[in-house]
Amino acid sequence: MTVTKGRFEWDSEKDRITKEKHGLTFEEASEIFKDPNSIEFYDDKNSMIGKDRYIVLGDIGSAIICVVVYVDKREKIRIVSARPAVSKEEIKYYGNIQKTLGRN
Incomplete structure (x- = not known):
């Protein structure tokens, strides 16, 4: 079953x-x-014609860094998967912030 919350949607079973x-x-x-x-990346490996997937690495609040995979359906963003970031991804996230601030 598809769940819709504002501009987001997802499969209830995958959410569970x-x-x-x-x-x-x-x-x-x-x-x-x-x-x-x-930080957002295009997911070449899992994208298909008419179904572009993206991977985003970021903070969901309280300094919890996560990786979210989604499909942009124009009117809705369909969340496909989500998980906490591993150490390597957290380093990339915080390193990008430092780079943005000019603190290499």
């Missing part, structure tokens, strides 16, 4: 599984889109 596996809901993960320091 993500909560069990990673302790994170897709609603919580949607907070990543408020992070002005988030």
Whole structure:
């Protein structure tokens, strides 16, 4: 079943599984889109014609850094997966902030 919250949508079963596996809901993960320091990548490996996937690395609040995969459906952003960032990803995130601030 598809759940819709504002401009976001996701599959309720995948949300439940993500909560069990990673302790994170897709609603919580949607907070990543408020992070002005988030880093977004195009997902070449998993994108298909007419279904572009993106990976975003960012803070969902309280300094919790996560990785979210989503599909931009123009009117809605469909969250496909979410998980806490691993150390290497956190270093990349904070390094990008330092670089942006000019503190290499």
